[in-house]
Amino acid sequence: MIGFIGAGSIGGAVITGLVKNGFNSDDIIVKGGRSNRTEILSDQLGFQVVKKVKQLAETDIIFIAVGADALNSVLKELKEIAAGKLIVAFTGSASVTHLKQVLGDVKVAHAIPNTPVKVGAGFTGITYSDDFTAEDKKKIGSVLGYTGQLVEVPENELGILGTVAGCSPAFLDVFIEALSDAGVKHGLSRKLAYDAAIGMAIGASKLAKQSDLNVSALKDEVTSPGGSTIRGVAALEEYGFRNAVIKAVDAAENE
Numbered sequence: 001m002i003g004f005i006g007a008g009s010i011g012g013a014v015i016t017g018l019v020k021n022g023f024n025s026d027d028i029i030v031k032g033g034r035s036n037r038t039e040i041l042s043d044q045l046g047f048q049v050v051k052k053v054k055q056l057a058e059t060d061i062i063f064i065a066v067g068a069d070a071l072n073s074v075l076k077e078l079k080e081i082a083a084g085k086l087i088v089a090f091t092g093s094a095s096v097t098h099l100k101q102v103l104g105d106v107k108v109a110h111a112i113p114n115t116p117v118k119v120g121a122g123f124t125g126i127t128y129s130d131d132f133t134a135e136d137k138k139k140i141g142s143v144l145g146y147t148g149q150l151v152e153v154p155e156n157e158l159g160i161l162g163t164v165a166g167c168s169p170a171f172l173d174v175f176i177e178a179l180s181d182a183g184v185k186h187g188l189s190r191k192l193a194y195d196a197a198i199g200m201a202i203g204a205s206k207l208a209k210q211s212d213l214n215v216s217a218l219k220d221e222v223t224s225p226g227g228s229t230i231r232g233v234a235a236l237e238e239y240g241f242r243n244a245v246i247k248a249v250d251a252a253e254n255e
């Protein structure tokens with residue numbers, strides 16, 4: 001049995017990814033916030049909703065998916081029932097050290113999922129406290145594995161990993177929208193332009209993942225001398241595409 005505290009954007013995305021990809025919703029209990037967001041999601045997915053954190057006492061793993069403002073009050077309530085459980089916080093500002101400080105001798109982890117978890121294609125970075133055993137990590141993997149890839153990293157890399165994998169879906173959405181605008185400008189219908197741009201992003205990502213070649217070599221393969229693709233790549237460089245992407249990550253990293 002697993003529990004969630006908070007089912008907003010990321011909590012809801014993880015729960016959706018779990019259930020849509022085969023995790024039994026009877027094994028999920030969720031404590032929601034003040035709005036009826038959790039009840040609405042429960043109507044769609046069929047998990048149990050509870051009003052108090054202590055009603056998660058029967059669970060083995062609890063995921064905390066509240067924002068920074070609610071974290072400490074949630075941890076205070078959670079302390080009463082946390083013994084023996086694995087606690088995983090998605091809250092950006094949480095840290096393994098802070099979670100341990102507040103919860104005491106409890107195994108804790110800090111994880112940053114991205115929104116594609118919703119369709120089982122997520123990329124989640126995770127840092128475990130030192131007392132996590134291989135068996136404990138397997139347990140977390142057996143749950144979050146339903147939502148996509150799970151990669152263990154040192155906590156000092158979790159923030160930038162969260163930006164590269166977590167903010168970038170929005171960056172890619174902007175790229176897809178821009179590519180579609182260009183298609184429309186040159187005469188495609190909006191629907192066909194979006195279908196083409198999204199289909200390309202899925203296909204090119206799949207190729208990059210499955211190919212033995214790195215993305216630079218894949219680009220080299222499709223840029224014939226003097227051809228249209230290399231002219232497009234040169235225009236991207238001329239207008240600072242690569243630098244714009246790096247600056248976007250810089251901006252996300254620097255508050």
Ligand SMILES: NC(=O)c1ccc[n+]([C@@H]2O[C@H](COP(=O)([O-])OP(=O)(O)OC[C@H]3O[C@@H](n4cnc5c(N)ncnc54)[C@H](OP(=O)(O)O)[C@@H]3O)[C@@H](O)[C@H]2O)c1
Binds near residue numbers: 005009074112114115
């Ligand atoms: N969004 C992302 O892509 C993403 C990715 C990785 C990590 N994160 C991190 O995850 C955290 C949450 O982000 P979010 O985007 O999911 O925010 P969000 O959409 O505002 O969701 C937070 C949820 O927490 C609920 N909540 C607040 N206090 C609660 C309490 N005492 N008990 C139970 N539920 C409570 C709220 O419920 P009500 O609205 O019903 O009050 C809200 O639905 C942030 O720290 C963020 O940095 C987000």
